[in-house]
Each structure stands twice: as structure tokens, then as C-alpha cells.
Amino acid sequence: MAKFGDPKDAVELQEMSWAEPATGQLLIRVRTAGAGFPDVMMTGGFYPLLDTPPFGLGTEAAGEVVAVPTGSRFSVGDQVLGITAFLEGWGGYADYAYLREGSTIRIPEGMTDEQAGGFPVGFRTAYAGLVERVPVQSGQTLLILGAAGSSGATALQLGKALGTTVIAVAGSREKLDFCARLGADHGLNHRTDDLTARIAEITDGRGVDVIYDPVGGDTATTAVKSLARNGHIAVIGLASGAFVTLDPMDMLLRNYSAAGVLALPNDDPETEAAVWSRLAELADKGAIATPVGQVYGFDEVPRLLTEQGAPGAGKSVVRVAS
Incomplete structure (x- = not known):
């Protein structure tokens, strides 16, 4: 996002380069990314934790790990979902995204890409x-x-x-x-x-x-x-x-x-890992599943953002790549 304002004016498609992920991050090739009201707040300039554009939009994403730092519990090729490094300016509406390692899990068996991309934040x-x-x-x-x-x-x-x-x-x-x-x-x-x-x-x-x-x-x-x-x-x-x-x-x-309620990561990595393990367990059992609503194409992100002010039922998801 280049500036605050109406999504059709504020959102720009730009070419970027991604450095090797820092400790505590993963770099993934994005397949899907979840949308929500925080995107509306960021675009309008009233999200309390981000106040100076430019920065990337999209707080959650799913895809394939392409790079990890030394000592990571993940490997290149893992299929994962997680919360993006959006607070550092790197969102999920992109070909690649950094995920917070402590807020990332491997995609549970049977979960679709759309469900995976919209799972983490909600x-x-x-x-x-x-x-x-x-x-x-x-x-x-x-x-x-x-x-x-x-x-x-x-x-x-x-x-x-x-x-x-x-x-x-x-x-x-x-x-x-x-x-x-x-x-x-x-x-x-x-x-x-x-x-x-x-x-x-x-x-x-x-x-x-x-x-x-x-x-x-x-x-x-x-x-x-x-x-x-x-x-x-x-x-x-x-x-x-x-x-x-x-x-x-x-x-x-x-x-x-x-x-x-603000779902920032727990200061204790083991406690935070236990939260994600419990959520993955519930997803594996079929007790919870992303309530996917409308799925948008990558080129439809400005329209998606406009419609998030009054969305239909379910979780809106962006399909970034096959």
C-alpha cells in the first residue's frame, strides 16, 4: 500500500525483492492469503499498530516454504499457514511473504488452500x-x-x-x-x-x-x-x-x-506453540474449519478491500497463485 485512502488509489502493485528470512521468520511462496477488517483499517490509516506507508497488506497467508533461517523447525518445501510479518511492513498479498515462525504451522491434512490462507488470524x-x-x-x-x-x-x-x-x-x-x-x-x-x-x-x-x-x-x-x-x-x-x-x-x-483481546504472540514460545498445536488438533478432528466465503483473484485486491467494509458471510480469501 503506497498511501492511505480509497483502495483503488492507495493500493499499488510493485516489484519487490525478498532477502533471506531473519531469525524467527520464514519465507514462503504464497498460494492464498486471508482478508479481514484490519486491511480496511490499514488502508484507511486507522490501524493503531501501523501508521506510516508504504507497507504490505494481508495479515495471514499459506503456501510453500522457500527459505528458512539457521535453526528453524521448518524446512524448504514444507506446506504451511501462518501470520505474516505485516507489522514489519510485509503482507500476504504478494508472490512471496514472510511468516512469523512462532505463529506458523504445517497445513493440516485435508485442508484446502483457501481454508489454509484464511485460518490463522480468525x-x-x-x-x-x-x-x-x-x-x-x-x-x-x-x-x-x-x-x-x-x-x-x-x-x-x-x-x-x-x-x-x-x-x-x-x-x-x-x-x-x-x-x-x-x-x-x-x-x-x-x-x-x-x-x-x-x-x-x-x-x-x-x-x-x-x-x-x-x-x-x-x-x-x-x-x-x-x-x-x-x-x-x-x-x-x-x-x-x-x-x-x-x-x-x-x-x-x-x-x-x-x-x-489482541492476539499478539505469547512471550513464551513454548506456550505459543501449544496454542497453535491445539488449533491444528481441532482442525485435524474437523471441529473447526475456515468458513470460506468469497474467493478473489490477485488482481482483485482493491475490490476486495473496498468490499471488506460490508462483507458477505464467511472469510474472504485471495488466491495469489495455483
């Missing part, structure tokens, strides 16, 4: 939210906002794998049907349903134990009214354009908490 974020920051327990009720989106749909699957009852909130019948196919126990349309009344009906007036919120805005603020006493909200993002509004007095009186 599921690592869901794990950070539902295991590390706001640990859910089997038998609890989990409310997921934006449940058909790339972030919500991964949390939906992980929540089911962890034994929760999932209430999926989305904005259309089509998206709710999509959530049902992923295993949601209940579906609510935030445009047409009275969320407070419907959640009370589903939970027999108790409320939900955990809210997973990648959306923010009025929908999230309304959903908080349905948190059970001692409940929690995991603040993931602001796809609506604004974060959830929280009232400290209400938090005090109902004894609920909010936790911010």
Missing part, C-alpha cells in the same frame, strides 16, 4: 478471546456478534468445540442460515429482532455468560444489557465503526467485566 483471535482472555466453560451460553463474519464465525466454531451454547447474532436471514450450518444453537437478526427480549427468552431470563464482540456500536451496547451477573464481554473490534459503550456503574452493580 482462529488465533478466537482462541485469545475464548481461552486466554475470557475463558469460557462447557455449559455456558456464548453470544457472538457479527457471527457470520470472518472473526465471529471462527469464534462460533471454537465456542462449540469448547462446549458452549452459542447464540449467533447477524444481520440477515442468509447470514443466520450460514451460522446455523456452522453449528449455532440459536440465531438472532439484530435488524429485526428485539435482542433483549429474545435473549431473555432463550436463557429463561438469566442472560448470557460471555459476549464475543468484533462489532461494537449500538448492537454491542444493547447486547451488554443481556449479560448475566458475573458475565464477561470480550472486546475484539469495531466493525460497526465504534467500540461498545460501557457504563462503569452498570458493570459494578451487575458485577460483569470487559477484556480487550
